[in-house]
Amino acid sequence: MGISLVKRTITRDDVAREAGVSPATVSYVINNGPRPVTDETREKVLAAINKLGYQPNALARNLRMQKTNSIGLIIPDNKNTFFSDNALGVEQIAFDNGYNVIMCHSAYRLDRELAYIHMLISHQAAGVIWIPCSEDSAGAKLLESFHIPFVLLDRVIQGVTSPSIKADNFKAAYLATNHLVQLGHRRIGFIKRPVDLNHSIARLNGYKQALQDANIPFDPDLVVPGGFLFQDGSVAGRQLLSMASPPTAITAYNDMNTIGAMHAAQEMGIRIPEDLSFAGIDDIAQSEYCFPPLTTVRIPTFEMGKMSANLLIALIREELPEDQKHHCLDVELIVRESTAPPCNSK
Amino acid sequence: MGISLVKRTITRDDVAREAGVSPATVSYVINNGPRPVTDETREKVLAAINKLGYQPNALARNLRMQKTNSIGLIIPDNKNTFFSDNALGVEQIAFDNGYNVIMCHSAYRLDRELAYIHMLISHQAAGVIWIPCSEDSAGAKLLESFHIPFVLLDRVIQGVTSPSIKADNFKAAYLATNHLVQLGHRRIGFIKRPVDLNHSIARLNGYKQALQDANIPFDPDLVVPGGFLFQDGSVAGRQLLSMASPPTAITAYNDMNTIGAMHAAQEMGIRIPEDLSFAGIDDIAQSEYCFPPLTTVRIPTFEMGKMSANLLIALIREELPEDQKHHCLDVELIVRESTAPPCNSK
DNA sequence: TCTCCAGAGGGGAGCACTCAACAAAACTGC
DNA sequence: GCAGTTTTGTTGAGTGCTCCCCTCTGGAGA
Numbered sequence A, B: 001m002g003i004s005l006v007k008r009t010i011t012r013d014d015v016a017r018e019a020g021v022s023p024a025t026v027s028y029v030i031n032n033g034p035r036p037v038t039d040e041t042r043e044k045v046l047a048a049i050n051k052l053g054y055q056p057n058a059l060a061r062n063l064r065m066q067k068t069n070s071i072g073l074i075i076p077d078n079k080n081t082f083f084s085d086n087a088l089g090v091e092q093i094a095f096d097n098g099y100n101v102i103m104c105h106s107a108y109r110l111d112r113e114l115a116y117i118h119m120l121i122s123h124q125a126a127g128v129i130w131i132p133c134s135e136d137s138a139g140a141k142l143l144e145s146f147h148i149p150f151v152l153l154d155r156v157i158q159g160v161t162s163p164s165i166k167a168d169n170f171k172a173a174y175l176a177t178n179h180l181v182q183l184g185h186r187r188i189g190f191i192k193r194p195v196d197l198n199h200s201i202a203r204l205n206g207y208k209q210a211l212q213d214a215n216i217p218f219d220p221d222l223v224v225p226g227g228f229l230f231q232d233g234s235v236a237g238r239q240l241l242s243m244a245s246p247p248t249a250i251t252a253y254n255d256m257n258t259i260g261a262m263h264a265a266q267e268m269g270i271r272i273p274e275d276l277s278f279a280g281i282d283d284i285a286q287s288e289y290c291f292p293p294l295t296t297v298r299i300p301t302f303e304m305g306k307m308s309a310n311l312l313i314a315l316i317r318e319e320l321p322e323d324q325k326h327h328c329l330d331v332e333l334i335v336r337e338s339t340a341p342p343c344n345s346k
Numbered sequence C: 001t002c003t004c005c006a007g008a009g010g011g012g013a014g015c016a017c018t019c020a021a022c023a024a025a026a027c028t029g030c
Numbered sequence D: 001g002c003a004g005t006t007t008t009g010t011t012g013a014g015t016g017c018t019c020c021c022c023t024c025t026g027g028a029g030a
Helices: A011-021 A021-031 A039-052 A058-065 A082-095 A110-122 A138-145 A168-184 A197-215 A230-241 A253-269 A285-289 A301-316 B012-019 B025-031 B038-054 B060-065 B079-095 B110-122 B138-145 B170-183 B200-214 B230-241 B255-267 B285-289 B301-316
Strands: A070-076 A098-104 A126-130 A150-153 A163-166 A189-194 A224-225 A249-252 A277-282 A297-299 A326-331 A332-334 B071-074 B100-105 B125-129 B149-152 B164-167 B188-192 B224-227 B248-253 B277-278 B294-298 B325-329 B332-334
Touching: A011 A021, A011 A039, A021 A039, A058 B060, A070 A082, A082 A098, A082 A301, A082 B079, A082 B100, A098 A110, A098 B079, A110 A126, A138 A253, A138 A301, A150 A301, A163 A168, A163 A301, A163 B294, A168 A189, A168 A197, A168 A297, A168 A332, A189 A197, A189 A230, A189 A253, A197 A224, A224 A230, A230 A249, A230 A253, A249 A253, A253 A277, A253 A285, A285 B285, A301 A326, A301 B325, B012 B025, B012 B038, B025 B038, B060 B224, B071 B079, B071 B110, B079 B100, B079 B301, B100 B200, B110 B125, B110 B138, B125 B301, B149 B301, B164 B170, B164 B301, B170 B188, B170 B200, B170 B248, B170 B277, B170 B332, B188 B200, B188 B230, B188 B255, B224 B230, B230 B248, B230 B255, B248 B255, B255 B277, B255 B285, B277 B301
Parallel strands: A070 A098, A070 A126, A126 A150, A150 A163, A163 A326, A189 A224, A189 A249, A249 A277, A277 A297, B071 B100, B071 B125, B125 B149, B149 B164, B164 B325, B188 B224, B188 B248, B248 B277
Antiparallel strands: A098 B100, A297 A332, B294 B332
């Protein structure tokens, strides 16, 4: 049992030599085919593998096979439980199907997205799941030109026909706003995404539609931009509350901004929900535990992650029917304690 | 400009042909060495690369070089902001240094950890960052036998001498408990980790030491097991509060359990912090936004992730001095509004 | 006894790349 | 103008694997 000081990996040829068979036979044992092997030979090979502690080299295998079992996951922000939940769903399905996921964190930056896409191409990724941070189509073009299947998660890019998974963003905002309307609110502020993407426009439209259905005129002054951080929501909230005629309820593009705004209101001594109601969208982890617990619309992030991975794997296997390429998941209003009728209606 | 219907990748040989040079020259241009190339030749090669849209095949390169630029990150739960923050730090440093990270989600399961370790070995990972879910050393042995450098993050495994990054868990619990002691509490409940690992034992010991330093006798009845979910903390909280002589303050192994217990108390109609104080450890995202905002001890998770990646990269490059292999990061008490003097002291 | 054939294993090319070793060209000094 | 030296470019072996194609063995049928 000599300790080898030289760092040398055990290859398939070593196993073949140890077992007294040819390298090809070792492959046939490991891969269970494509040619049969007698039980006797198989035993010999397995014994040799065990003795030497052999691990096949996936790199060589992938090079030869012209494909890998790696899928790239491009996400904007792993700190946001919305996305980390997506990631969890993706990883679970990937693992169950023998894929490994390469985590690509774009930090909402297009250049990093593109850098990662180049990396994934270079690594011959079997496919990629992409939560784009913009509607730039350069990355999609690149993936297409290299025939790398990909699915868009949460967001969609104009002109890109790849499979996609999204939530019903219009309905999400409609439900949140309508809930406030039903409680009797008529001046409802909306914190919108700083940059307009079609999913954020859908949410803004849901807000507008709910107002329209209640015959409440749309007031553009009640729509202010938020940001990616809680603090941004806080700033937006203050802006809304410092208006001459402030809203009696606030909803937003997402929970992050809603919670930020709620904190700002509390710092200003405003009671929630007695003086001011808040409804969010996403149902991130913080929403249930903030004070008061936030009324919000649940987006099924984990399920979306799982679904996108299933879609991608079907796409890789070329088993995805044309009519099942695009999915829009339903959303659900979750009423907690941040919403109540407006105080003047009491 | 014919559209190729056959899916064939452009290789370095195609570029060589296009540029009228040898394949090796193309490599020298791409890698900037090891042999020099005249500017004229370089231009020709670059033009050909551009024209053909060539992307080098990382698989072939890695196979030839006998190494990759992939690092594995084994984490127990990406949903928990504690770990997703670790992941973010790792990814950032990895990206900046040209490494890509393979996300390995163990879901607190030893079998998945081992499955992923096998996968990483097979993929010739350059290194791995590992947040182990137990103190089993099989995975570490495996990595060692394949000479794959790894660093342990957050936790440490008995007998494993690999570099490690952890927080001062003893101090964290000491600070939380001592804060409660200083406020005048003498019956302080502790929700411990369901399974004892050395970092959770350190936290329990920190709790005990703070009591001892204040001459408060340790009461084993005040220590109950929690779990991985908010609900588990809730159950543990109810258990503590249903005691004949319940505690006036509760602290726990982590924020998840603390927040769970706090919710349980609120459901029982107990006012926080007037009737009961809560102090946690970790400072996860929820802690600042729960109600009341949680007094806790901040663990620098993001910094720990970054540091572990820097350590791993130094280790891979064999530039890590022996005396810098182990780091224990300092922690900080963050006083918010979930703690107050006990009501009987008023 | 010989031929035929099926079943099982071996040989070897090829995947896209790197780099040492070699060849050729360009430059130097006399 | 030529040997010696430097600079630039090419050749080809090797990385570990898969799978096509070939060989070998042995049993069935003539």
